[in-house]
Structures are given as C-alpha cells and as structure tokens.
Amino acid sequence: MMSAVIKNVTRAMAAFGLVAGVMAAMPGSARAAGDVHGCSEGQYCFYSEADFQGKKKEVRLQPYTCYKATVGWPDGSSSRPVGIVNNRTEISQLEGFDNDACSGQPYAHLRYRESVARISDRAKSFRVAPRCDIGSVCLYENKDFSGRRWQVNPTHTNRCFHAGDDVWGHGFYNATRYTATFYRSVFCTMLPTTGQAPGSFGTFDEKVHLVKID
Numbered sequence: 388m389m390s391a392v393i394k395n396v397t398r399a400m401a402a403f404g405l406v407a408g409v410m411a412a413m414p415g416s417a418r419a420a421g422d423v424h425g426c427s428e429g430q431y432c433f434y435s436e437a438d439f440q441g442k443k444k445e446v447r448l449q450p451y452t453c454y455k456a457t458v459g460w461p462d463g464s465s466s467r468p469v470g471i472v473n474n475r476t477e478i479s480q481l482e483g484f485d486n487d488a489c490s491g492q493p494y495a496h497l498r499y500r501e502s503v504a505r506i507s508d509r510a511k512s513f514r515v516a517p518r519c520d521i522g523s524v525c526l527y528e529n530k531d532f533s534g535r536r537w538q539v540n541p542t543h544t545n546r547c548f549h550a551g552d553d554v555w556g557h558g559f560y561n562a563t564r565y566t567a568t569f570y571r572s573v574f575c576t577m578l579p580t581t582g583q584a585p586g587s588f589g590t591f592d593e594k595v596h597l598v599k600i601d
Contacts, residue, residue: 423500426472431481433458434470437505444468447475450515453489472502478532480518483507489514492521492564492586517588519560524567524598526550527558530590541565541600547575548598555596560588569595 424439426432431448435441435458442460458468473481482493489512497503498518517532519525524541528534537550544565550556561567561583571578575597582601583589 423472423474424470424502426474426502428474429476430474432472432474433468434472435460435466435468437469439470439472439502439504441469448481448515450479450517453484453512453514455487455512456510469506470502470504471497471506473497474500475515478518479515482514482516483510484512484514485509487511490586492562494521496521516562517558517560519562519588521562522564523562524548524600525560525562526554526556526569526595526598527560528556530557532558532560532588539598544600546600548600549573550596550598555594556591557594558588558590559583559595559598561585562588563600566601568599568601570597570599571595573597575599 424432425443427445429447430445433444433446435443442462444458444460448454456467457465459465471481477499480496480498482489483495483497483506484490484493494509496516517525517527518536519538520540522540523538526537528536535554537554537556539548541548541563559567559569564585566582566584568582569580569591571580571593573596580591580595
C-alpha cells in the first residue's frame with residue numbers, strides 16, 4: 388500500500404531566530420528575473436526599508452514551516468520587513484497569506500530571482516512551497532520536487548485528469564480549493580491515494596500518474 392509522506396505546515400520559528408513573515412507580491416508586481424539587489428545565490432533576503440534599503444537579513448527558509456511577519460535583524464532588533472528577494476532555487480516559491488497560520492490558498496507567490504520593493508500590508512504569514520500556480524494541481528518527477536513538472540488548472544470537480552502517458556511523479560502540490568486524490572494506475576478507479584487537502588504538498592513512496600478533483 389502506498390504511503391504518502393505529508394508534513395503539516397506548522398507555526399514554528401526558524402532556526403535562524405525570529406524570522407517570520409513577509410511577502411506580498413501580487414501576481415505581476417514582482418521585478419524582472421535577474422534583479423536580486425545584492426542578495427546572495429541560494430538565499431531569501433529581507434530588507435527593513437523600501438527599495439531594498441536599510442538592514443538586510445539573508446536566510447534559508449525551510450519548507451513545511453509557516454513564518455509570521457516579523458524579521459530578526461543582525462543588530463538584534465526585530466520588525467516587519469519592507470522589501471524581499473527570492474534568490475533561493477528555481478524549484479520553489481515563497482507564498483504569502485492574509486492570515487497568521489498559512490491556511491487556505493495563498494494570495495500571491497514570489498518565484499526564483501523575483502523581488503518586491505515594498506510588501507503589502509495584507510501579508511500576515513508566508514511559507515516555502517514547490518513551484519505551482521495558485522489554483523492548480525502539480526505533479527513532480529522527483530521527491531525533492533525537481534525534474535519534470537506537470538500542472539493542470541481544474542475548472543470542474545469530480546473529474547479525472549491524465550498527466551500524460553510518460554508522466555509519473557513522486558511529488559505533488561494541491562494548490563486548489565478542493566481535495567485531490569492521486570492514482571498509481573492509468574484509471575481513476577484503481578490504486579488511489581488518500582485524498583490530499585487544499586493547500587497541501589508532499590511526496591509519495593511510489594509514483595502516481597492521475598489526479599481526481601473531488
């Protein structure tokens with residue numbers, strides 16, 4: 388029997404100290420790729436003032452963790468960040484939520500080498516997630532969400548979506564408002580997984596091929 392490795396998003400503080408939330412880039416508001424404002428490769432960077440000025444903190448945020456909207460700066464002070472750069476990795480995105488628990492759908496995401504000069508007051512928390520459009524279901528070739536990625540934006544429930552004859556994945560992200568069930572077979576009637584809740588992502592021990600939106 389297939390076992391899904393699902394890790395719940397927790398309201399935890401990161402190992403680097405009091406970092407918590409940021410984010411608020413609405414789709415289309417992020418700057419062009421390549422403009423990283425001095426942020427080192429492989430890092431998320433937070434700034435205390437608009438236009439990437441003031442204090443700066445470089446960190447590597449962890450997936451499956453919810454961060455609240457406060458940053459601990461190198462001088463020991465803490466405050467809400469104003470600017471942010473995502474220079475971490477191509478396979479992940481930073482998601483912004485308008486609640487403190489990273490629950491429900493994110494209202495925006497910031498992808499690799501994108502930046503926001505002034506985040507919205509709407510941002511209350513954020514988390515790192517695999518790259519996937521809001522409202523879609525994504526399937527990833529590997530357990531670290533790398534390799535080939537298949538994505539569908541379902542418009543109807545109770546429907547089976549075929550990932551393609553040669554598309555099988557170990558990783559998933561259900562970025563819809565509905566429960567998604569993945570299947571190991573070529574039919575949405577055989578070898579189902581446990582239904583995955585809206586906003587959940589994780590990995591399967593065995594590869595899956597189809598998804599049904601309930």
